[in-house]
Amino acid sequence: MTPRPPSLEEVAALAGVSTGTVSRALSRPELLAEGTRTRVLAAVDRLGYVRHGAARALASRRTQTIGAVIPRLGASMFATTVRSLQRVLEVDGYTLLLAHPADPDASSMPALTTLLERGVDAVVLLGNEHDPAVYERLRVRNVPYVIIWARAGDPAAHPSIGFDNRRAGRLVGEHLVALGHRRFAMISAPTQGNARARDRFLGLVESLASSGAQLPQNARIETQYGYREGSDAVDTLIARDADFTALVCGNDYLAVGALAALARHGRRVPQDVSVVGFNDSEFAPYTIPALTTVRFPIEAIGERAASYLIERLRGDERIENVELPVELVVRDSTTAPRRGTARR
Amino acid sequence: MTPRPPSLEEVAALAGVSTGTVSRALSRPELLAEGTRTRVLAAVDRLGYVRHGAARALASRRTQTIGAVIPRLGASMFATTVRSLQRVLEVDGYTLLLAHPADPDASSMPALTTLLERGVDAVVLLGNEHDPAVYERLRVRNVPYVIIWARAGDPAAHPSIGFDNRRAGRLVGEHLVALGHRRFAMISAPTQGNARARDRFLGLVESLASSGAQLPQNARIETQYGYREGSDAVDTLIARDADFTALVCGNDYLAVGALAALARHGRRVPQDVSVVGFNDSEFAPYTIPALTTVRFPIEAIGERAASYLIERLRGDERIENVELPVELVVRDSTTAPRRGTARR
DNA sequence: GCGCAGGTTGCAAGCGCTTGCATAGAATGC
DNA sequence: GCATTCTATGCAAGCGCTTGCAACCTGCGC
Numbered sequence: 001m002t003p004r005p006p007s008l009e010e011v012a013a014l015a016g017v018s019t020g021t022v023s024r025a026l027s028r029p030e031l032l033a034e035g036t037r038t039r040v041l042a043a044v045d046r047l048g049y050v051r052h053g054a055a056r057a058l059a060s061r062r063t064q065t066i067g068a069v070i071p072r073l074g075a076s077m078f079a080t081t082v083r084s085l086q087r088v089l090e091v092d093g094y095t096l097l098l099a100h101p102a103d104p105d106a107s108s109m110p111a112l113t114t115l116l117e118r119g120v121d122a123v124v125l126l127g128n129e130h131d132p133a134v135y136e137r138l139r140v141r142n143v144p145y146v147i148i149w150a151r152a153g154d155p156a157a158h159p160s161i162g163f164d165n166r167r168a169g170r171l172v173g174e175h176l177v178a179l180g181h182r183r184f185a186m187i188s189a190p191t192q193g194n195a196r197a198r199d200r201f202l203g204l205v206e207s208l209a210s211s212g213a214q215l216p217q218n219a220r221i222e223t224q225y226g227y228r229e230g231s232d233a234v235d236t237l238i239a240r241d242a243d244f245t246a247l248v249c250g251n252d253y254l255a256v257g258a259l260a261a262l263a264r265h266g267r268r269v270p271q272d273v274s275v276v277g278f279n280d281s282e283f284a285p286y287t288i289p290a291l292t293t294v295r296f297p298i299e300a301i302g303e304r305a306a307s308y309l310i311e312r313l314r315g316d317e318r319i320e321n322v323e324l325p326v327e328l329v330v331r332d333s334t335t336a337p338r339r340g341t342a343r344r
Numbered sequence: 345m346t347p348r349p350p351s352l353e354e355v356a357a358l359a360g361v362s363t364g365t366v367s368r369a370l371s372r373p374e375l376l377a378e379g380t381r382t383r384v385l386a387a388v389d390r391l392g393y394v395r396h397g398a399a400r401a402l403a404s405r406r407t408q409t410i411g412a413v414i415p416r417l418g419a420s421m422f423a424t425t426v427r428s429l430q431r432v433l434e435v436d437g438y439t440l441l442l443a444h445p446a447d448p449d450a451s452s453m454p455a456l457t458t459l460l461e462r463g464v465d466a467v468v469l470l471g472n473e474h475d476p477a478v479y480e481r482l483r484v485r486n487v488p489y490v491i492i493w494a495r496a497g498d499p500a501a502h503p504s505i506g507f508d509n510r511r512a513g514r515l516v517g518e519h520l521v522a523l524g525h526r527r528f529a530m531i532s533a534p535t536q537g538n539a540r541a542r543d544r545f546l547g548l549v550e551s552l553a554s555s556g557a558q559l560p561q562n563a564r565i566e567t568q569y570g571y572r573e574g575s576d577a578v579d580t581l582i583a584r585d586a587d588f589t590a591l592v593c594g595n596d597y598l599a600v601g602a603l604a605a606l607a608r609h610g611r612r613v614p615q616d617v618s619v620v621g622f623n624d625s626e627f628a629p630y631t632i633p634a635l636t637t638v639r640f641p642i643e644a645i646g647e648r649a650a651s652y653l654i655e656r657l658r659g660d661e662r663i664e665n666v667e668l669p670v671e672l673v674v675r676d677s678t679t680a681p682r683r684g685t686a687r688r
Numbered sequence: 689g690c691g692c693a694g695g696t697t698g699c700a701a702g703c704g705c706t707t708g709c710a711t712a713g714a715a716t717g718c
Numbered sequence: 719g720c721a722t723t724c725t726a727t728g729c730a731a732g733c734g735c736t737t738g739c740a741a742c743c744t745g746c747g748c
Binding site for chain 2: 005048050051052053054055057058063072075076078079080083086095096097098099100113114116117118119137140141226227228230231253256257259260263282283285286287288290
């Protein structure tokens with residue numbers, strides 16, 4: 001009832017060679033004479049042999065595994081990030097291992113420990129707000145890593161592949177101000193403890209200043225990212241009697257929820273209220289109306305991060321700090337505010 | 345420049361005990377005398393020691409890893425499935441390892457091999473359309489597994505935790521027929537090679553039969569799951585001049601795309617066309633109008649599958665076949681067709 | 689015909705940990 | 719007070735592979 005899986009040794013016996021040769025047939029086939037190689041591979045096939053990863057890892061001191069510490073993002077950002085990393089990693093035979101911090105504010109240390117126990121050869125860290133001990137432990141163990149979605153606090157110290165959230169916020173503000181909006185509202189993730197949310201907010205505020213546009217305190221809501229949260233936030237804004245013609249949502253999920261709530265309250269988008277999101281999620285062209293949003297290079301970041309780590313593992317020691325461009329995608333949810341038609 | 349990470353031996357030396365004792369301090373602390381235990385743990389902490397997973401796996405013959413073969417689903421189903429599996433697994437110290445078949449029709453064998461190389465203790469298989477060799481290899485290696493999202497073809501042979509897609513299709517049909525709809529259209533994933541899509545379709549057709557409702561061939565479109573695909577499909581239906589008052593979409597992504605396209609074509613939902621999706625995705629309450637859809641127990645399936653495998657690994661040999669209920673969630677995208685107001 | 693360079697393959701020493709068994713005290717019972 | 723039973727720890731044999739090095743061939747040049 002415990003038919004042990006075939007071992008290297010059994011394959012070797014069947015092929016009439018030593019275990020070393022079988023090992024080489026699988027990892028560096030070009031070293032073997034043609035005849036031997038085919039004979040060995042036939043034996044492998046015949047027995048359904050599968051290499052024992054733990055033993056390989058132990059002997060070779062590499063696991064061919066890359067870890068990623070990724071907080072619970074929205075499903076779409078999460079899936080996109082994972083997919084893009086995987087796509088590149090699998091080409092070189094690496095496997096991706098995921099670990100989430102227990103909750104958004106928790107330390108990344110336990111997640112990192114899980115990954116290190118698993119022997120990851122390198123690590124992807126999302127965001128730059130990690131416990132300093134995290135970087136320290138990576139350095140001590142000499143494990144390459146890269147920060148994604150953000151710039152490193154100290155670019156010389158940490159490699160990073162990200163984009164500029166502040167600039168994203170500014171793009172949104174400039175677009176709306178240019179359309180003529182002066183009364184703003186914003187639904188955001190908590191701006192403390194989340195540098196990405198904070199930067200989007202700061203960028204927006206920055207771009208409002210010169211035109212005299214307003215984003216009063218009672219028109220600001222901080223909540224978690226989510227459809228329901230966006231919807232609830234609009235309910236709150238309206239209950240507060242907040243006065244705005246432009247609603248900036250911290251990401252596209254919030255925006256979708258907001259669109260639904262605005263429709264429910266009979267506010268037309270974009271005639272009565274312009275709505276903007278962030279992320280240019282896959283669904284953004286299919287909201288009603290189609291959502292104006294800022295495109296983040298999430299896919300490119302994942303691919304770039306994966307390639308960078310692979311390079312590092314090949315011996316390249318360079319520390320890279322890449323900032324990929326963000327881009328405003330104007331669709332149908334923003335337009336000029338109607339003259340003198342503010343609520344009331 | 346290669347400061348080897350601390351080993352068990354170094355910890356043992358620092359704590360003045362043998363390596364065996366350190367090992368036990370970490371895995372079965374209750375076996376040690378209080379004093380020894382704290383001394384050892386202090387040393388562990390001091391050195392920042394992290395166990396070497398590969399060596400553990402090799403010595404203990406268990407990896408504490410569970411693998412999942414999951415085709416590329418939509419982001420939300422994927423994320424939900426992964427999250428629910430992880431939530432349960434991590435409680436018992438298991439890590440989840442993912443592998444995707446290269447493309448939807450590809451064999452799951454390479455994905456399985458990746459997982460087996462990694463030494464997974466058990467495997468989750470999504471769907472039941474796997475190469476027989478897959479089951480065979482799992483059996484030979486004595487690796488527990490469970491099929492999710494579907495019933496096993498042969499329930500006695502394979503454990504499964506799923507739901508009834510046919511019933512889901514029937515629920516939708518019955519709802520629409522009861523509202524008075526007689527002319528249907530459907531946008532589906534390819535029905536061959538995807539039993540889930542096929543069953544939803546068959547269930548729908550079944551429920552139409554008795555009322556004399558029609559789902560003509562030119563009102564059926566098969567495409568991939570996606571927002572854009574849903575939107576394009578509606579364009580096609582309208583270009584074909586298909587005549588329908590009820591549009592059934594194979595999942596909620598298709599439905600969102602369809603809603604957007606219908607709005608673009610000036611067809612009002614639900615007055616002119618009722619629209620239904622499948623999955624009750626998180627965003628379903630926030631589409632415009634809010635989407636009527638069938639709730640799948642995806643979260644529950646993940647949790648259940650994880651618990652089942654953990655039980656198996658504890659020695660319970662039972663083969664479980666669970667079918668969790670599906671449920672129609674009626675929102676605002678369906679209503680009775682207007683009398684005599686068919687197109688034309 | 690011999691020496692030597694390449695090209696192949698075998699040998700065997702670990703990789704860092706777990707765990708069954710043995711051992712040594714300590715505690716208990718009579 | 720001694721035998722007996724526990725409890726806490728040490729010992730050391732692997733777990734299944736990779737890989738540096740050595741050994742062996744083969745063929746070629748001279």
